[in-house]
Amino acid sequence: MQERKKAFNPKQLTSARLARGLTMKELAEKADISRQMISNYESGKTTPKAESLLKLISILQFPHNFFMQDMSPLYSGATYFRSQSAATKKVRDMQGERLKYFSNVYEVLAQYVNFPPVILPSLLEKDIYEITEEDIIQKARELRKLWEIDEVSPIGNLVNIAESKGVLIAEANMEDDRLDAVSRWIKDRPFIMLTSNNESSVRRRFNVAHELGHIILHNTIESIHDYSSKDLKNLIEKQAHSFASHFLLPDEAFSETLLSTSMEYYIELKKYWKVSIASMIYKAFSMQLINEDQYFYLNKKISRNKWRKVEPLDEVISIEEPELLSKVYNIIVEHNIMSKNELNRRLNLPIDETKKIIGPIVIIEEQTRTNEPILRLIK
Template sequence: MEERKELFNPHQLTSARISRGMTMKELSEKSEISRQMISNYESGKTTPKAENLLRIINVLGFPRSFFVAEMPELHSGATFFRSQTAATKKARDMQKEKLKYTFEVYKKLATYVNFPATNLPVLIEKDIHDITEEDIIQKAFELRSIWGIDPVSPIKNLISTAEKNGIVIAEANMSDGALDAVSRWIIDRPFIILTDNNESSVRRRFNVAHEIGHILLHNSVESVHDYSSKELKNIIERQANSFASHFLLPSGAFEESLLSTSLEYYKDLKKYWKVSIQAMVFKTHSLGLISDDQSLYLNKKISWNKWRTKEPYDDLIPVEKPSLMDTVYKMIVENNVVYPNELNNSFRLPKDELEKIISKSIFDIKSTEKTTPILRLVKQ
């Protein structure tokens, strides 16, 4: 009788290794398997025997079921990275894999629950060189209007508002000081993945607004690799930053609130607008309310106060967290549609990845009796 061959998807090994930030050499050394053999496994020339696969599983921490799964690559559409020019290729590649895992979790949950419909203004389809400041201001205004945000008030909880309007947001199980976030359209829905950098609330809010800017402004971009690093930094990134500024700080309302340009007053404004002092100084200068010399003076004082990385009130303003995936997950298991263990195993992902994409609490939920309704999520 012919021996049954163990199923193995070589692309999944590459994916798991990259998501852990490892080179083939590093995986080879940690698993005590030759680099050539690792290369053969990833190219599909050789299928690892049980002993070597177990070594790989122990090093990477992925379940055995992951290595037989089929997870299609995200081919169409551009992926945008916050801090594009500073981030290393290794960090960007890690985030791409984690974006793919988030999409797979979303697909599984969406078989049971209807996520909120995507509610966005018409996307800009212009070449990046043709997008004007007026275009950006208009999109920021339209988005506030469509999302029911007062045109002259601060946004209370940006992440929650974005999730209620169909943007899937998750945290990634990685940290990298040069890479804050990644975003892209996948099929008919935008996704934003936030790097776990322990950033302040104001930085995270600006990061999310920046990524929403990419989603609305840069739909015509097929690949960021079609542009030079100068175009990425000075056009694409600048446009997303400009959108974030107009969206979080509507010019007229911000100007009305600016009764002084002292750093002490900016500290008070930060608590109101939930935007960094540095971003507000930049906005003030861009509106022509202070001169170049005044802007330079304020920025020198910010540096002298050592506020570049940590500002006043960073510890007081609560950091916003994604909650939509967790809400959907709990709807499924608490209504006994699927047992928690069954659902967790169906993702075929490591515990540490699922705890970031969904929530740490998913491994504590118990269920009793299973029924088979299809749930519909209307509002979060």
């Protein structure tokens, strides 16, 4: 029986356009197609003819079958953007679409390999206006305990530890200094997607801890669009920021290591805690370990030394890379469950998106698929 030919899915055209950061007008100009026709394609009023579709594929650089598939939508729940105030809707849309691709990659890989179970504290069920600093500290402590990290030690490779506890982490195929990360629950698993900004290791670690804060603290939020920009910046983001600080720098342990308030000593502490100098100075001030004059003096010194973007040791402390998806991908291929080419076709994404989401992919000889059982990923 001949396989039924799949029909063009207009939602996929919108997705590819947004992921590439193009407006309808910009795509129309590049493809030499009217803006109205692009609108008709995306609304489903008109199906592009072969010649027009080839033009769109050439510009967007997505495989033909991508436009014929049904990609699972993100389920109900809030998406959190770790962003600067200047982050635009365009940038958030680009990252949001890639979060869908990330979810789709997971769905395909999870058919063949069992991912680690999610190990997180019970999610906080409080309105954001009722969350206290004590709530945040308690959840940070619970997470350390569940992940078998004591209250006095720095956290090792946070990215890989989080992955081993069932948190999915990937990099997005985009760069934008105005957006650091995005996270949300998808079905029953937390996803964190990092913007590829060549950030320092300490900044990446803080971003991951910040997103873990959203995941654990803000379960009652249905949509961030229900809140004002003031609430987002001064409450929701601040709460996640506080969680990251308490998780990475437990109060008592940090205060015991702060033996001097000189800038030179903060640089030494950065080696130990793997947290930015600026974050540690703010932590010391918030705990009243330094006074206001010391706080302003140290911050002026940071500005004078031009350390706002690049601090000492940023080139020394190794960046933490996600590894879980790459390991799963290679398990599937190396055990002959599916060939590399066949698996890439199943993922149905441009190769640049696939490589960025999954990470390093082992190149091996094509092998014949065998009927082996589903594999369990060994932690």
